[in-house]
Amino acid sequence: NLEGKGEIRQRDLVKNALRMRPERIILGECRGEEAFDMLQAMNTGHEGSMATVHANNPREAISRLEQMIGMAGLPMSQVSIRGQISAAVRMVVQLQRLADGKRRVTSIAEITGMEGDIIQMQEIFKYVRTGTDADGTSHGHHVATGVRPRFLADLVAHGITIPGSVFDPSKPL
Numbered sequence: 001n002l003e004g005k006g007e008i009r010q011r012d013l014v015k016n017a018l019r020m021r022p023e024r025i026i027l028g029e030c031r032g033e034e035a036f037d038m039l040q041a042m043n044t045g046h047e048g049s050m051a052t053v054h055a056n057n058p059r060e061a062i063s064r065l066e067q068m069i070g071m072a073g074l075p076m077s078q079v080s081i082r083g084q085i086s087a088a089v090r091m092v093v094q095l096q097r098l099a100d101g102k103r104r105v106t107s108i109a110e111i112t113g114m115e116g117d118i119i120q121m122q123e124i125f126k127y128v129r130t131g132t133d134a135d136g137t138s139h140g141h142h143v144a145t146g147v148r149p150r151f152l153a154d155l156v157a158h159g160i161t162i163p164g165s166v167f168d169p170s171k172p173l
Contacts, residue, residue, distance in 0.1 A: 010034040011072075014041070027051035035068035042088035058092035058109040062119055065089070079117045086111055086119045090151055098129070098138040105142070110149045122147050124167070142173045 010027075011034040017025055018041055025041050027034065030051045042049050053068075055061035062085060069081050076084075094107040106127040112120045124147050129140040146169045155162060165171050 011037055014038055017041075023048070025049040029054075030065070030068060032068055033072040035065055036072035036074065039065075039069060039084050039088050043084060055094075058094050058107055058121060058123070061092050061094070062089070062111070062121070082117060082119050083114060086114045092121070096127075099132060100136050100138045102138065104138075104140070110147075110151065112150055122149075124149050125173070144169045144171070144173065 010032070014025065014027065014034045014037040018037070024047075025038065026049065027038050028051075030038060030053050035051070035053075038049070038051050053061045053064050055064045065085055066078070066081050069076070069084070089111045092107070092109045092111065093105060094109075095103045096106040097103050104127055105125075107123055108125040109121050109123045112122055114120065123145050125142050125144055127140050127142050129138060131140075132138050144167045146167065148164070148167045152162065166173070
């Protein structure tokens with residue numbers, strides 16, 4: 001009801017999903033304290049789990065996640081929260097709605113760990129806008145930044161091979 005009686009919070013749903021021993025958890029939109037439970041799931045064997053967060057860029061997505069974990073009201077320091085995030089989150093994939101209303105993947109970044117109390121991140125691919133035509137359609141293309149992700153060895157261990165040329169910024173994707 002309007003007073004919240006009988007309310008089922010997203011945090012409760014994440015906790016109940018964990019009790020079912022899933023291989024992965026996919027959380028459609030992380031908006032608050034459930035971010036802590038999602039992070040705990042990612043750090044306790046639910047690899048490949050995913051969640052969406054609204055932010056303007058990958059760095060801000062991590063900052064928003066940090067703020068949402070703080071909403072859980074647990075006595076955790078900022079450095080501890082950041083450590084948990086850097087241990088759990090491997091990649092940030094940013095989608096952005098362009099002027100023509102279409103969504104595009106505009107950045108793929110890897111979380112590489114912590115340096116001091118700062119989460120380190122490196123962009124692997126980015127979307128370069130090249131213009132808009134007369135009917136308003138946005139144009140552009142994806143380019144590699146030249147950075148090879150650190151998780152490549154993990155992909156190979158799982159039988160996934162990616163040619164090195166994919167990461168060459170001089171070659172088209």
